[in-house]
Amino acid sequence: MLARRTEAPFAAALLALVASMGQVAAAHATPAAAAACGACHGAAGEGNTAAGFPRLAGLPAAYQMEQLAAFADGTRQSAVMEPLARALGLHDRAQLADYYAAIVPKAPRAAAPRTGLDDRLALRGRWSEEIPACVQCHGDNGGGIGAGFPPLAAQPAAYLAAQLQAWQKGTRRGDSLGLMERIAGKLSDADVSAVADYFAAVPAGAAPLTASPGAAEPTAAPTESRPESASGAVQPGAFTPADVPIPDDDFGRAVKLGRAIFDDPGRYARGYTGNDLRCTSCHLDEGRRVGSAPMWAAYVSYPAYRAKEGHVLTFAERVQGCFRYSMNGRPPPLGDPVLVALESYSYWMARGAPLDPSIAGRGYVKPPKPALAPDRARGAVVYAQRCALCHGESGEGRRANDGSPGFPALWGADSYNWGAGMVNVSNAAAFIKSNMPFSLGGTLTDQEAWDVAQFVDSHERPQDPRYTGSVAGTRVRFHDKDNSMYGQRVDGYLLGSKSVPPGHRPRERVAASAG
């Protein structure tokens, strides 16, 4: 970074440049002010690694607009950028933002060797302190998601570190849910360096960062949820998966494949998924987290009878249900390597746990019944304030900027179908209370959790695969309880009546993210 004492005269020079720009500006051409930006950010907005100036090329225009506004009003402090941003009118900012957004970042470099880099925080997080993996909000490839979650890949390490420090110091603010302040505040200097170095080494537009399942384990497996965490998921005495590396042997490879599927089923269980949901969407911390149906607890609880199926299910058959309902897909056949890998991964996590269907931590932590009956209208307000940033205004979810899956859709054609467990409002309320907003579990009131669950589950979604031929018949057979909105009328509309039949497939991912 430039030393602070050099910033003021430098900024003055740039301001002069900006002042001259009106003379050159023309629509769809290089904005005149870009010359000023280019002094630091490079002629093509490619940034300056050595100096720690970030890349602008390919950054979403809305994100750039937000940042310029933040510089202008001081919520993001920078001696250089503040006066520049203030000098730019709204139209100028928009021109610049569009200009840089349209520049395709340099072609992916040959993948830099990542050996020795600590990828734990970046790829897995540290859920014992409620720190999610960076990629969960910034995209599998660190390529960013929407305007809210900027790309990290291939930004200069010094820039990334400086931003984390800015969040820590409060010189960068304005994150609507307060996520980055909270997360950055928990990072040590070593953590900051590790994350910054890691993403700096990732080429923009690289293949997904999720570790190849065949790759050697660079570091130990991630740490587990600590039941004493501050979230709503507290369950004293719950089992804690061992924090040991997955062995690099035949069994370990199945475990790693299982984890890779768990993180990205659309890629590693291709053909079996029908939407963008991941196993980790409902089973946080890669299936470890108490309060989000941890897989180690499920593993030691099967075989078991389930009323939903009306017979005794093995663990593998239970997982088939996730594909069929939550992922609105096609269950891998029993014995398929996908199921074997998921079973191996779950077994691995559960090692040392006693076989016990009443193991502490199983399933969700049900919040108490709310004081007021769950209400969609109140839920809609909560949703807009706390959920829409990630899941979209219309519950449609968000793909990452490079087309890889981002935040899951909560309703509509790309969400879980009417047969899924989350259709049960009490399940959804339990999950939300413990885990939502993402990494801020426990911060909603019980009433808010119930209300927003009611709101989410009062929307249309793909048809129940058990559809009997009529919504009424399907409701009687499978949904005849208070907790399911299927077959109920909402503002005159009969839920289930326009459900997309099973077999819907999600939008294709873009090539960059396909493995």
Added chain:
Amino acid sequence: MLARRTEAPFAAALLALVASMGQVAAAHATPAAAAACGACHGAAGEGNTAAGFPRLAGLPAAYQMEQLAAFADGTRQSAVMEPLARALGLHDRAQLADYYAAIVPKAPRAAAPRTGLDDRLALRGRWSEEIPACVQCHGDNGGGIGAGFPPLAAQPAAYLAAQLQAWQKGTRRGDSLGLMERIAGKLSDADVSAVADYFAAVPAGAAPLTASPGAAEPTAAPTESRPESASGAVQPGAFTPADVPIPDDDFGRAVKLGRAIFDDPGRYARGYTGNDLRCTSCHLDEGRRVGSAPMWAAYVSYPAYRAKEGHVLTFAERVQGCFRYSMNGRPPPLGDPVLVALESYSYWMARGAPLDPSIAGRGYVKPPKPALAPDRARGAVVYAQRCALCHGESGEGRRANDGSPGFPALWGADSYNWGAGMVNVSNAAAFIKSNMPFSLGGTLTDQEAWDVAQFVDSHERPQDPRYTGSVAGTRVRFHDKDNSMYGQRVDGYLLGSKSVPPGHRPRERVAASAG
């Protein structure tokens, strides 16, 4: 029973009858002496329940011959029977034995209600004291197996109790392996009554006694092997399955079905077995016993990589291997109720055990390498003395007298095939050392165990289902180790060269035993 003081004059009267028999005797007719026998045992040898005189009708002739000889030489003491037996010449005895053996016992009565009867010893044994279930040697229906193991079903309770007491007191002896002395010596008076009452209530020729899987659990599940038992299977610290009743709910029904399959796969997994072997043949005490690959230990060890298959197997796939190799059958498809039930039963047994592939008690307890290389000739001597009684002179096993499966075949067309784990001589030696002779585990020396294992596994058996088209090729691919005799020459004969191809089905059971 008759009071002892009445026996002497009664015997004298019978002796007079016997003395007169020469005058009437004619081949294939009722032997004259039968009139004397009939005084106590009934005109058709039906016995006398009230008096406690045993049924002779249908008893195997060889068994009757053995008993008459035992009465005559005093190894079986009876004031009434001793003088009578001594008075009968060998030809007379044979005539009587053939006569009674040929009488079909009275048609099965309507099954007596068994409620309230304690069937634990009869059907499950008490392996914590190395007491096997009665039915394991006397047949599923208590109908007896060969000359060595007489029918118990429908004999008078007083007679059965008196016999157990005679074994206890030593007034009945002559069991070649000393089994009954040892077992009876461990029974309490209550045990004796329970067993006697139980079998007295079973109609001769009844359907198999193995409890119907859907039936309510009359008593608690059987007790488990205690690691501190005197057998060779001692493994301190091994897990002990809980001794709690299987619940009478949907899951419990799957568990019970699994146990029923485990005890009698030919009946409850019909169509998937290719021989008479049962799961309990190799996994004693219904899968609980340390030293015979207990199922609870296997359950917590899968999924796991296995070199034999070359990939990671789930527990269900591992069990498929038992059907394919040890049972020389056809594996039930994954998800088949047979596999789900076996998995449920194993899970139920393992409840409370930690998931851990290195759990104490897993697999077999390998005996030390023997001082002398294992030797078939020495093994043949051991076999004749300690094994042939149950498994037959030619390793062919023994069906029960009513046609239901009895003792498993150890080689030949009805035994495990060349792909089974027991083909590995070290596995067989380990199993034998801990568990054989049945309920006398640990009584063979290590050398004897290795020798007899070598002997057993040096016989022809069904082809390896993985057969490549040539014995040599199959050996190279699957058997190229010291511990397999497949493809080796024994007295000039190439093992594997005349193996029956897979698909062989066992002799049909007789109708009486089919459920």
